[in-house]
Amino acid sequence: MKNSIVISKREILSQFVSPVAYFVITGFTLLAGYFFFNLLSIFNIVVDRYKQMPYGMSGRDIPNLNQWVIEGYYQTLLIILVFLTPLLTMRLISEEKRRGTFELLVTSPVSVAEIVLGKFLGAAFTVILMILLAGIFPLLLCFYGNPEAPPIFTGLLGVILCTLAFVSIGMAASSFTESQVVAGISSMVVLLLLYVVHSPAEAVGGSLGEVLKYLSPVIQTRDLITGVITLKGIIYFISLIAFGLFMTARVLDAHRWR
Amino acid sequence: MIEVNNLAKYYGDFIAVRDVTFSAEKGDVLGFLGPNGAGKTTTLRMLATYLPPTSGSAKIAGYDINLQSDDVRRSIGYLPETPPLYPEMTVVEYLNFVAQIKGVKKRDLKNKIELAIERCFLGEVRQKLCGQLSKGFKQRVGIAQAIVHNPPVLIFDEPTSGLDPKQIIEIRQLISSLAQDHTILISTHILPEVNSVCNRVVIIDRGEVVLESSLAEATRSRSLEQVFLECVSRQEDKRTKPLSAVGS
Numbered sequence: 188m189k190n191s192i193v194i195s196k197r198e199i200l201s202q203f204v205s206p207v208a209y210f211v212i213t214g215f216t217l218l219a220g221y222f223f224f225n226l227l228s229i230f231n232i233v234v235d236r237y238k239q240m241p242y243g244m245s246g247r248d249i250p251n252l253n254q255w256v257i258e259g260y261y262q263t264l265l266i267i268l269v270f271l272t273p274l275l276t277m278r279l280i281s282e283e284k285r286r287g288t289f290e291l292l293v294t295s296p297v298s299v300a301e302i303v304l305g306k307f308l309g310a311a312f313t314v315i316l317m318i319l320l321a322g323i324f325p326l327l328l329c330f331y332g333n334p335e336a337p338p339i340f341t342g343l344l345g346v347i348l349c350t351l352a353f354v355s356i357g358m359a360a361s362s363f364t365e366s367q368v369v370a371g372i373s374s375m376v377v378l379l380l381l382y383v384v385h386s387p388a389e390a391v392g393g394s395l396g397e398v399l400k401y402l403s404p405v406i407q408t409r410d411l412i413t414g415v416i417t418l419k420g421i422i423y424f425i426s427l428i429a430f431g432l433f434m435t436a437r438v439l440d441a442h443r444w445r
Numbered sequence: 446m447i448e449v450n451n452l453a454k455y456y457g458d459f460i461a462v463r464d465v466t467f468s469a470e471k472g473d474v475l476g477f478l479g480p481n482g483a484g485k486t487t488t489l490r491m492l493a494t495y496l497p498p499t500s501g502s503a504k505i506a507g508y509d510i511n512l513q514s515d516d517v518r519r520s521i522g523y524l525p526e527t528p529p530l531y532p533e534m535t536v537v538e539y540l541n542f543v544a545q546i547k548g549v550k551k552r553d554l555k556n557k558i559e560l561a562i563e564r565c566f567l568g569e570v571r572q573k574l575c576g577q578l579s580k581g582f583k584q585r586v587g588i589a590q591a592i593v594h595n596p597p598v599l600i601f602d603e604p605t606s607g608l609d610p611k612q613i614i615e616i617r618q619l620i621s622s623l624a625q626d627h628t629i630l631i632s633t634h635i636l637p638e639v640n641s642v643c644n645r646v647v648i649i650d651r652g653e654v655v656l657e658s659s660l661a662e663a664t665r666s667r668s669l670e671q672v673f674l675e676c677v678s679r680q681e682d683k684r685t686k687p688l689s690a691v692g693s
Contacts, residue, residue: 190545190546193542193545194546197531197534197542200533200534200538201531201533201534286529286530286531286532287525287526287527287529288529288530288531289529290490290495290525290529291523291525291529292546293494293495294493294494294518295518295543295546296518296519296547296548297546442496
């Protein structure tokens with residue numbers, strides 16, 4: 188564990204002396220802010236329309252700040268992250284292999300599990316920082332409106348868990364190759380597939396349909412985004428993260444098979 | 446200190462190392478010679494526990510590379526063909542990182558890093574980024590990371606390749622100065638290097654040891670060049686014989 192911390196610290200240092208992390212974080216907060224502004228403007232128009240209605244506003248028809256803005260915002264963040272996370276994870280292992288520093292790590296008294304965990308923690312730090320920055324926007328609503336507060340935090344947790352799963356998968360893709368481009372493209376394809384995996388669920392139907400729905404990060408984050416913490420969702424994300432870490436460790440061990 | 450027994454490495458049908466056996470005592474500087482593609486790097490990688498051998502075994506500082514690989518890793522300093530540097534780290538940051546993953550205790554960190562910097566003459570570049578160093582300095586940082594945890598055995602893979610003559614002399618002096626406290630295994634295909642730093646020599650060709658002796662003994666009546674060419678061409682004769690037999 189101590190070695191993992193050392194490796195993750197080095198990883199964080201590397202990310203923040205190169206421009207990549209800054210570009211990704213800036214791009215992400217820019218996109219997030221723009222989408223947030225959009226959702227809020229639409230919400231304003233909808234509220235204005237309702238005010239003009241003769242019957243006044245009552246009951247379930249009232250447009251809800253949480254539903255219109257916060258939930259929509261978090262769902263949008265996920266799709267942005269499908270494209271941006273691979274840019275952060277593509278270099279994780281492939282760069283070490285290309286530079287030959289992988290040889291240094293493997294010939295040090297450090298286990299493969301510690302290397303993988305350290306790399307993951309390093310990348311996790313950056314994405315969590317990035318998501319927390321984007322989490323400021325919905326918090327602002329608390330000052331200017333009266334949204335339900337808990338879903339803001341559980342939603343943020345959902346986005347973070349989901350992105351950590353993306354990181355873990357991206358790192359596995361990065362461990363297969365020395366080429367960052369190949370790693371980036373392949374993890375983007377895998378994440379995008381995972382993102383839409385539930386779309387044929389209704390057409391397929393039956394138990395396969397249920398499985399497809401279960402596999403979808405979009406559906407699994409839905410509960411957390413609406414403010415419900417379910418064990419099922421948490422287990423899903425933790426197993427996805429564990430799967431990515433396991434795959435990476437197996438691939439790194441693979442040079443020992445031949 | 447180093448004891449290698451019938452080490453072999455196959456990649457499918459391709460034989461990288463057929464059968465390598467040699468040994469080195471404490472305090473030896475062993476030159477590991479051979480033409481390009483003879484299996485030097487593969488052998489060193491197996492000894493450094495980067496690659497597992499297909500068959501055979503080796504003991505380094507008393508630990509078996511197959512069974513006690515973590516103990517072996519603690520007992521060696523390994524410089525691969527290209528020094529494994531992180532270009533975005535300064536020399537001090539880099540050595541600090543390496544010392545930590547090599548298991549140097551926190552209270553010894555500073556001392557050991559300073560010692561490595563001093564021994565490798567890195568004082569003037571300590572705050573420079575590894576990526577901005579000249580090739581000679583990169584190589585020295587590579588040696589510094591190998592000695593920072595003060596291991597009994599050092600394994601250097603072609604430590605002087607690609608350097609200018611002045612840098613080569615400096616690196617050789619550095620290696621000679623390390624020989625007092627460490628057992629050193631150096632692979633190279635530059636013969637004068639062996640003459641100037643080694644006391645033992647092992648020549649391999651096509652994955653097999655063709656000569657193992659002390660340098661003085663090997664060069665008693667002939668120059669090292671003659672010995673080397675003889676060993677390597679003898680191997681070639683052995684190879685081509687069956688073919689010529691088919692021809693006739």
